[in-house]
Amino acid sequence: MKIVDARVIVTCPGRNFVTLKLVTDDGLTGVGDATLNGRELAVASYLRDHVVPALIGRDASRIEDTWNYLYKGAYWRRGPVTMTAIAAVDTALWDIKGKAAGMPVYQLLGGRSREGVTVYGHANAETVEGVLAEVARYVDLGYKAVRVQAGVPGLATTYGVSGDKMFYEPADAAVPTEAVWSTERYLAHTPGVFAQVRDEFGPNLRLLHDVHHRLTPIEAGRLGKSLEPYALTWMEDPTPAELQDSLRLIRQHTTTPIAIGEIFSGIWDCQQLITEQLIDYIRATVVHAGGITHLRRIFDLAALYQVRSGSHGATDLSPVCMSAALHLDVAIPNFGLQEYMRHTAETDAVFPHGYHFADGYLHPSEEPGLGVDIDEDLAAAFPYRPAALPVNRLEDGTLHSW
Known part of the structure; x- marks a missing residue:
């Protein structure tokens, strides 16, 4: 062969x-x-x-x-x-x-460990009222977990808040656009958002939030502690993880679970985070962490330390990656959650696939292999378009993590 x-x-x-x-x-x-x-x-x-x-x-x-x-x-x-x-x-x-x-493929990985893959969607809006409406929409669609992102008063834009609520794509220009950030405004506003979401939807809906690497460890500890009453499933990327030891400081100040890893490219990026139990969910994904073979190694290491998977699944991952992720998700014993941002109809047409969403779960294809392909003729009708991710600055102009 x-x-x-x-x-x-x-x-x-x-x-x-x-x-x-x-x-x-x-x-x-x-x-x-x-x-x-x-x-x-x-x-x-x-x-x-x-x-x-x-x-x-x-x-x-x-x-x-x-x-x-x-x-x-x-x-x-x-x-x-x-x-x-x-x-x-x-x-x-x-x-x-x-x-x-x-x-x-999941049969080659040991067969099913669960019937379906629990996924979460992205509820976001500029206002708290808009956020509540978006959370309600995902609940109506059958989601059992929802990531909540809200606009911050005084800031023109906020990460995770999009015009198109279903097909968010931050890469918006050939040359990076610039946004303005204020940690002080964000820390003051965010706990109140979750207080209202939890009050509206009760204790059983799983809530998540993405900080997007924007806080120092002590700021992240403060945020995590302020969110404890609302029982988040996780607080994602609370601080840049290049200094893995910094997560220990966050652990000392909050019991809010931590999820990290969507930008990791290998097991060495998260070895300390896992073996010292400094995180609760590892968000590495098939396409950026060396494929099914290497991601399985990461998840196997995580299982030894009671760390669960929570793979990245934004729209910058094609249906090919999503299909591969689902085969791994359904097979591993320490699965946690799978991010699921739906692709546009044009993308789904270019990448015909057999996985499907039902009752809050994604289900991998039962076809031999991954159950996904690319229509090369149709793909050729959509030529490459330069698109860069934004950059971020503080209110005084200092470049900051986006």
Whole structure:
């Protein structure tokens, strides 16, 4: 089962995606997501110029060996571009493996550990009244968990608050736009938002909030403590995690659970956070953390320390990645939650898939492999469009984490 063709497909059905499609000599195909939001062409070039030539003629069944070949063989290890490229190859090979076996990928990972994958949606609005209406909409759709983001009085824009409530995409211009941030305004306003949401929807709805790396550890501890009465499922990315030891300070000041990891590219980025139990949920994802093979290693390590999965699932991950994530989610013993932002109709058409949402759960495809593909002819009708993520400054002009 040799790889005879490898195609890197860049398309923009509303936003940019990069997809790797592998073809074997016996006619099997596999797809892998290679999208790195705002840096898509860097990964496309890495694949086309460095990875694809090395794949032709390789045995598609040797997933583990190929992973190590691409990781150790490059010499320059880790980093988001390298690991996203490796993830695309790895995911495509798992897709092929499932098709060769005649089984959905989750069966190759040990079979089901649950009947469905609990997902959360994004309720956001400028005002508290608008937030309550958005939470109600997700509850009506059947969601059992909702992320809540609200506008901050005095700030023109706030992360997570979008015009299109279902298809939020922050990469909004060819050159990064700039936003203004105030930690003081945010800390004063946010607890009151959750007080009203919890009062309106009671104790059983799971509530989440994304801080988006914007606080110092002690500020994050203060926020977490102020949110304790509202029993959040998690407070996401409360502080930049490059200094993993900083999470210990947050732990000393709050029992609000912590979720971190959507920008991690490997197990080494979260080793201390997991082994010292400084987080409760690990948010690493298939496309940015080296594919199914490597993400499974992260989740296995996390299981030893009672840390659960909470994988990133925004619209910058294509349906290929979402499908791969669901196969892993349904199989691992320490699953927690899966983020689920719905794709546009144009995206769903370019990436036909068999996973589906019902009663608050996502269900992976039962087709052999991942149960997702890319319509290459339709993809070609949506050419690449430069789109960068914003940057953030404090009110005095100091550059701050976006």
